[in-house]
Amino acid sequence: MKEDYKGGKCLNKFKRIIGDKISKYTPMLYTHLSFWLKTGYFLNLKHPKSLSEKITYINLYKQSPYATICADKYEVRNYLKKWGYDKYLVDLIGVWDNADDIDLNKLPDKFVLKCNHGCGYNIICTDKSTLDIKSTKIQLNKWLKENYGEQHRELHYANIKPRIICEKYIEGLSDDQLPIDYKIHCSRGKFLFLLCVKREEPIKWEILNSDFISIPSALREKEHKFNALTPKNYKKMLEIAKVISTDFDIIRVDFYEVDGQMILGELTITPAGGRFWYITKAFDFYMGNKVKL
Numbered sequence: 001m002k003e004d005y006k007g008g009k010c011l012n013k014f015k016r017i018i019g020d021k022i023s024k025y026t027p028m029l030y031t032h033l034s035f036w037l038k039t040g041y042f043l044n045l046k047h048p049k050s051l052s053e054k055i056t057y058i059n060l061y062k063q064s065p066y067a068t069i070c071a072d073k074y075e076v077r078n079y080l081k082k083w084g085y086d087k088y089l090v091d092l093i094g095v096w097d098n099a100d101d102i103d104l105n106k107l108p109d110k111f112v113l114k115c116n117h118g119c120g121y122n123i124i125c126t127d128k129s130t131l132d133i134k135s136t137k138i139q140l141n142k143w144l145k146e147n148y149g150e151q152h153r154e155l156h157y158a159n160i161k162p163r164i165i166c167e168k169y170i171e172g173l174s175d176d177q178l179p180i181d182y183k184i185h186c187s188r189g190k191f192l193f194l195l196c197v198k199r200e201e202p203i204k205w206e207i208l209n210s211d212f213i214s215i216p217s218a219l220r221e222k223e224h225k226f227n228a229l230t231p232k233n234y235k236k237m238l239e240i241a242k243v244i245s246t247d248f249d250i251i252r253v254d255f256y257e258v259d260g261q262m263i264l265g266e267l268t269i270t271p272a273g274g275r276f277w278y279i280t281k282a283f284d285f286y287m288g289n290k291v292k293l
Contacts, residue, residue: 031056031153038275039284050281050288051192055250055274059155062293063269064248067156070267073116074165080264085240088264091168099140099164104133110169113140117160118148126169140164156269170258180228182237182255185271186245187291191238193218195252196228205278210238218283231255233262240264250291 035043039052048057069075074095080086093111096102102113109128113136115121121143125131149158170179181197191210198204204226207218212230219225231237233255241253244267254265276284 027150027153031060034153034273035275038273038277039281041281048288048293050284051250051291052272052274052276052284052288054288054291054293055270055272057293058249059153059270059274062249063156066247067269068159070251071117071154071156071269072160073114073266074163075116075160076267080244083240083243085244085264088240088262090170090263090265093166093168095166096164097162098144099137102137102140102164102166104128104131104136107166108169112167112169114165114167115140115143115162116165117162118143118146118152118157121148124169152273154270154273170256170263179256179258180231181265182231182234182257183268183271184237184241184253184255185250185287186241186248186253187250188248189242189246190290191242192250192287192290196226198226198228207279207283215283218279220278220280231257231262232260233257236262249293 032043035052035056039050043056044053045057045060048054064070066079069079077086077089077092080089090112093107094102107128110126111128113123113125123136123139144162144164147158149155149160178199181195181199183195183197185192185195193215194208194210194212196206196208202224204224205219206225206228207215208228209215212228212234214225214227216222216225237253237255240255244253245251248269250271252268252271254268256263256265272278279287
């Protein structure tokens with residue numbers, strides 16, 4: 001999500017100027033500085049209490065053995081097969097180790113290209129005839145060379161073999177609107193909260209409980225709030241998220257719903273990077289109390 005608040009802008013400027021160097025050479029300093037800039041309070045790793053602190057602690061010291069495979073946008077498909085949930089994933093069109101191996105002539109008119117080893121490595125193509133193929137391949141190969149895990153201190157990404165995947169384009173509610181994200185946060189089979197995200201300018205979101213009732217005190221910026229409608233498959237989404245979370249102290253399971261069909265988007269091992277900039281401090285600590293380390 002776009003970080004259009006003061007701390008988010010400061011962090012982005014910090015990352016552009018010195019963040020990458022600090023992350024590489026003094027990673028713990030980067031962890032503490034980025035945490036403070038995003039959340040507005042100092043990180044306590046000796047006695048973590050908030051949800052942000054506990055996710056950061058898990059990321060550094062207590063990762064699930066399934067963390068890397070589930071963070072890998074390609075290999076996660078094999079993990080989900082054990083639950084029988086791979087059938088809810090977006091159709092996979094292809095996978096490559098190098099962008100130069102992609103024959104775009106064989107791809108449909110609309111598609112999504114992603115690198116599997118980080119976040120934000122996405123190219124959404126809605127009209128192949130207007131796609132700059134050369135620039136697209138240059139960008140993809142540039143992303144392949146990046147180590148997202150080391151740069152952002154999300155260690156489960158660091159050991160992923162970089163690949164490019166192509167997925168079917170998901171038609172939204174209209175030609176220029178993507179479907180709403182339903183992001184369910186869980187811990188060891190227990191529901192924590194639901195974040196709904198409407199991707200428009202400015203971005204809108206809402207936080208709800210398991211009964212799909214809004215929690216007004218949770219959001220830091222109320223002006224971005226919207227009233228999300230309960231998806232048809234909400235009970236099934238809850239069931240799947242709880243089952244998957246039995247392998248994790250904390251995980252976020254993302255869903256979409258298009259024309260009444262449920263789609264499982266991705267699994268996020270460190271929601272918000274372990275730095276919840278969009279929720280209030282009180283809600284951060286309230287949710288942290290529900291996660292047992």
